[in-house]
Amino acid sequence: MLLLPSPPALAIVTRTLGEYVSAFRHILCRSGPAPKRRADAVLLAANARPNAGGKLAGLTLWGEAAFFPPPRRAYVSLAPPLQRKERQLLFRLKRSGTELFGGPLPNKTTVHELLVRTGEADDLLPYRRPLTSLRDLEEWPFPAAVVKPRAGSRGRGVRLATLSPPYLLWGQDAHGLSFRTAYQRREDLFAALVPDLGGTFLEEPLPLLTPDGRPYDVRVFLLREAACADRPYLLAVVVRLGLRGRFTANLHTGGTPLSFREFARRYPDLGTAERKERLRKAAVRVGALVFRLFPRAWEVGLDFGFRATGEPVLLEVNGTPGRTSLRALGADLPARRLTRLLRLGLSPCAAERYPGSVVGKARARAGRGCPLLRGLSARTKDPYPRETGTIAQTAAGGRERASKGREEGAVVGPWSYREPLAEVGFLGAGRIAEALIAGLVASGTDGGSILVANRTRAERLDELAGRYGVRPVRNVSDLARAPLIVLAVKPKDVPEALSPLRDLLGPEHVLVSLAAGVPLAALTRLVPKAAVARAMPNTAAQVRASATGIAFPAETPSAVRGRVLDLFSRVGSAVEVEERAMDAVTALAGSGPAFLYAALEAMVQGTEGALAPEVALRLARQMFAGAARLWEVDPAPLAEHIRRIASPGGTTERGLAVLRETGALSAFSRAVAAAAERAAEISADVVRFLEGKDGPAP
Numbered sequence: 001m002l003l004l005p006s007p008p009a010l011a012i013v014t015r016t017l018g019e020y021v022s023a024f025r026h027i028l029c030r031s032g033p034a035p036k037r038r039a040d041a042v043l044l045a046a047n048a049r050p051n052a053g054g055k056l057a058g059l060t061l062w063g064e065a066a067f068f069p070p071p072r073r074a075y076v077s078l079a080p081p082l083q084r085k086e087r088q089l090l091f092r093l094k095r096s097g098t099e100l101f102g103g104p105l106p107n108k109t110t111v112h113e114l115l116v117r118t119g120e121a122d123d124l125l126p127y128r129r130p131l132t133s134l135r136d137l138e139e140w141p142f143p144a145a146v147v148k149p150r151a152g153s154r155g156r157g158v159r160l161a162t163l164s165p166p167y168l169l170w171g172q173d174a175h176g177l178s179f180r181t182a183y184q185r186r187e188d189l190f191a192a193l194v195p196d197l198g199g200t201f202l203e204e205p206l207p208l209l210t211p212d213g214r215p216y217d218v219r220v221f222l223l224r225e226a227a228c229a230d231r232p233y234l235l236a237v238v239v240r241l242g243l244r245g246r247f248t249a250n251l252h253t254g255g256t257p258l259s260f261r262e263f264a265r266r267y268p269d270l271g272t273a274e275r276k277e278r279l280r281k282a283a284v285r286v287g288a289l290v291f292r293l294f295p296r297a298w299e300v301g302l303d304f305g306f307r308a309t310g311e312p313v314l315l316e317v318n319g320t321p322g323r324t325s326l327r328a329l330g331a332d333l334p335a336r337r338l339t340r341l342l343r344l345g346l347s348p349c350a351a352e353r354y355p356g357s358v359v360g361k362a363r364a365r366a367g368r369g370c371p372l373l374r375g376l377s378a379r380t381k382d383p384y385p386r387e388t389g390t391i392a393q394t395a396a397g398g399r400e401r402a403s404k405g406r407e408e409g410a411v412v413g414p415w416s417y418r419e420p421l422a423e424v425g426f427l428g429a430g431r432i433a434e435a436l437i438a439g440l441v442a443s444g445t446d447g448g449s450i451l452v453a454n455r456t457r458a459e460r461l462d463e464l465a466g467r468y469g470v471r472p473v474r475n476v477s478d479l480a481r482a483p484l485i486v487l488a489v490k491p492k493d494v495p496e497a498l499s500p501l502r503d504l505l506g507p508e509h510v511l512v513s514l515a516a517g518v519p520l521a522a523l524t525r526l527v528p529k530a531a532v533a534r535a536m537p538n539t540a541a542q543v544r545a546s547a548t549g550i551a552f553p554a555e556t557p558s559a560v561r562g563r564v565l566d567l568f569s570r571v572g573s574a575v576e577v578e579e580r581a582m583d584a585v586t587a588l589a590g591s592g593p594a595f596l597y598a599a600l601e602a603m604v605q606g607t608e609g610a611l612a613p614e615v616a617l618r619l620a621r622q623m624f625a626g627a628a629r630l631w632e633v634d635p636a637p638l639a640e641h642i643r644r645i646a647s648p649g650g651t652t653e654r655g656l657a658v659l660r661e662t663g664a665l666s667a668f669s670r671a672v673a674a675a676a677e678r679a680a681e682i683s684a685d686v687v688r689f690l691e692g693k694d695g696p697a698p
Ligand SMILES: NC(=O)C1=CN([C@@H]2O[C@H](COP(=O)(O)OP(=O)(O)OC[C@H]3O[C@@H](n4cnc5c(N)ncnc54)[C@H](OP(=O)(O)O)[C@@H]3O)[C@@H](O)[C@H]2O)C=CC1
Pocket: 427, 428, 429, 430, 431, 432, 433, 453, 454, 455, 456, 457, 458, 460, 476, 487, 488, 489, 490, 491, 493, 496, 497, 498, 514, 515, 516, 536, 537, 538, 539, 590
């Protein structure tokens, strides 16, 4: 086992070592032999092989997440979705008192909405509206609309729709496959967008095509100017040029990165100096705003387009911008990025809090040693005393630092430990809560922005914190820190679970209940001042494939609807329904997966004696996944899919006949009806309980 003698000042957490080694080498060795010194910065590759640790020019490259003295700070350079091993590493760092920086920003739509709320970048943001009904298409003020999923990534699901006949829909589906379809009527176009309903918004179309028909957009890479400052440093401007015939310029769909100069050479009318200057100013303004809103962010990638008038428009904010384009533009850009990150991590803000200690001394040493390391580690008066000794002692020291930080409660600049804002709280930490948390974290939601409380089992909360980096809350009333609260307790526990929150939840809160059968009116009685909603997801939320039905009271404002629909769209497909349909939704979407699993189990039993159980299960699993995928991609009527399989006089026909004759098929209909009936019974019980408690139900 390799051990560092003392904790490094900074770790850069990466997915693999290889990605960074060349940049480190570049930084360290450009000017001759590397300095012989103790490592101040380490690379911590969450997914590297255990034996990958080693030294390169004085810096330790660390491949094993399990054994190392926790660094003081770690810069997280991992794009979502995070893998389990990565989440575990971050949790371990957090628990040891390491200050974490970087990492993904909240979902892109949330970032956009936060920017709108500041009112400081209105002139740079595109016109946007949620798509919730046909009327939204009818009243759209532009001849076309960009249609985007609220929780999309890598350009998936981004489409362009023309809003006069023929109604064209052009772009990528949720699986990243390109398509172009024409519809006769606006209703048909709307119907094609329905699967995303609620999780979708319309955005102003921009003329982002070159004269030779290639789509483009511009990504500006920004880093903080200094650790304490919100001012951005502009690292690079990259134009992304897409393939002809495509509608987006995303590099994942075959785009090519170009420098702005090269773009201007090829397309002089688009790459004008005036456009570049406006873009630079816009990027610096938005960058400062983003760094102010997200104190843990050290770098962002801002995607811009232009209106016909040449005004830049901000399309997207990325907290972990892909580095492919930087590499393509020049070998020194990735190295420059890394040098600046190291500087941010190892120097300046501490100097402001501990005057005279770091920066001044570092400057005095300039000119000696490896010039590129100048100022990175010249600590003479260390503001954070180093722990040495065993891992256990080191970890204990880290915990001490962490608790000291909490006592001080200081939230000044990016150096102090600052937890992300609470975005969603879970009341109940059982099976469906975990499925949703897993899906949210996989969609890029920061685990630290998720609060979780339960009734008694503290070890269960620790388990979830270890797996997903969520924040356990021992006191249910602390959940009121989150604007959105998901109630995930059994229906019978709802009144008791909500009682500590009754007076704490106000109009700024939304309570979303998952409890089967518990009516909206009952929820309103239990938390009278908060907005309420009912949602019925299923366990496939864990893999971001839930089918979720959501109901709101009639008077619910569209902003509240949007927030709830956004949450569930991150873990699958969400659709708004009337409350009276919720029992049926519960039976079909909530319980439905269990009915299908039971059917599969019975089918596997039918092969007993002929197939080894593990082979039968493997085949059944792929058969089920394949059938679901096919129906998703080709939504032909189920009868048609059945017809394609059942050859006349063949095997399928014989099997189907048995299902019909024995009543097995109608038994499935009855199972769904019975589940819905049970939901209705639960409703009646809850209403009776509340009546008994505090007068007649509303
Ligand atoms: N499972 C599923 O597929 C789906 C379930 N649902 C609904 O979600 C709800 C939860 O189901 P599920 O996750 O399966 O249930 P679980 O039994 O797995 O979990 C229930 C959770 O509720 C907590 N809890 C109970 N009472 C209280 C209380 N008074 N205060 C705080 N926490 C409390 C429990 O904490 P502790 O362990 O400490 O007692 C536990 O964490 C149900 O209402 C169900 O109808 C909806 C859709 C799908």
